[in-house]
Amino acid sequence: MYLFLLITLGLFAIGDILGIATKAKLSSVFVALMLFLVGFLTGIIPADIIDQANLTGIGKMSTAFVVFNMGTSVNLSEMKKEWKVVVMSLLAMAVTMLSILIISPFIGIQAALVSIPIVNGGIVATQIMTEAALTKGYAIAAALGTIVFAVQKFVGTIPASRCGLSEAKLLVEDYRLNKSKGIDLMNSEVALSATTEKTKKVPFYSKYEKYFTGYVTLGVVALFAYIASLIGNITGISLSIWCLILGMTVNQLGFVPPKILDKGKSSGLFMVATFCTLIPSLAKISISDLMSLSIQTAAIFAAALIGCYLTLYLLPTWKFIGSKNLAIGIAMSQLLGFPATFLIVNEVATAVTETEEEKDYVVKKLTPAFVVSGFVSVTTISILIAGIFAKFV
Secondary structure, three states, rough: OOHHHHHHHHHHHHHHHHHHHOOOOOOOHHHHHHHHHHHHHHHOOOOOHHHOOHHHHHHHHHHHHHHHHHHHHHHHHHHHHOHHHHHHHHHHHHHHHHHHHHHHHHHHHHHHHHHHHHHHHHHHHHHHHHHHHHHOOOOHHHHHHHHHHHHHHHHHHHHHHHHHHHHHHHHHHHHHHHHHHHOOHHHHHHHHHHHHHHHOOOOOHHHOHOOHHHHHHHHHHHHHHHHHHHHHHHOOOOOHHHHHHHHHHHHHHHOOOOOOOHHHHHHHHHHHHHHHHHHHHOOOOOHHHHHHHHHHHHHHHOOOOHHHHHHHHHHHHHHHOOOOOHHHHHHHHHHHOOOHHHHHHHHHHHHHHHHHHHHHHHHHHHHHHHHHHHHHHHHHHHHHHHHHHOOOO
């Protein structure tokens, strides 16, 4: 067991090391999943490594914990304030969904259904869809979903970075022009936000912060996971959907802290366990499947990118958000999610600015479009879509 634990966790560790060393230019998830795939194809790694590492059980229970944790991280007040970003993000997700459905006669309807929530989202949507596909006997569709998840950050990073860079240049020009006229945009916005912060009420979790220990946070999450399972059994609606709704609700009411598993210092374990649920789908791939899977993956992302470019860049729908660059950046955020979206914002801000004030202004302006849209798609709506689509696979 410990040998297979070492191999499993070691491959994820190698992915992280390379991701950090290349400053996220090389996706840590891609590296880890490709190492597993090569290991399975060559026979170096046994197909049942997750079972032999005793990770199957914790992997199954981890989804509810991770989704509830994601729910507690969603800031509904911020989304309400950035409602135009939310609407544009939902439009981009709908465009992506329609674009992939259009090519379903070419890639197969099961492949399309499995891939759509994954392109719209991240690890949780991938776990839900691959598990549904494996349960219903669609092993290749499940493998395709895992590969799509592995490469989506590569696909989204280039257009997101280029559009972010173009928008950052425009923001810097605007900032410098106003500065030359004696208008300090950054300081005026800080003053405005400071006046609105004074009326905030101290939430329940802040008053009793010392009680939210590691055991308490795990107990709280387990309680709501159980409640979600009961509601799911009664309603027939996916457990993950209820975990997300409950997490958002109790955090908005101030009962539990944001990112509650981070507070309990246990999110890392559950994220690893969730990733481990994807590994068995890779063990189903044979060398003869690689060509068809590559073609399907390329077709899916080509459809998504072309659909978003035509709808959000060439058509006047971009005017809703006020910028072609932001429209594409918002659309690509569904492929990236946090923290990749914030890393891109920080990277482009550093590249085009000369002072800390300019950088702060660019970051402040770009963050809502990139980060909020990532929370809308990856953290929230994609999970709801996956919960629905899983029933139709």
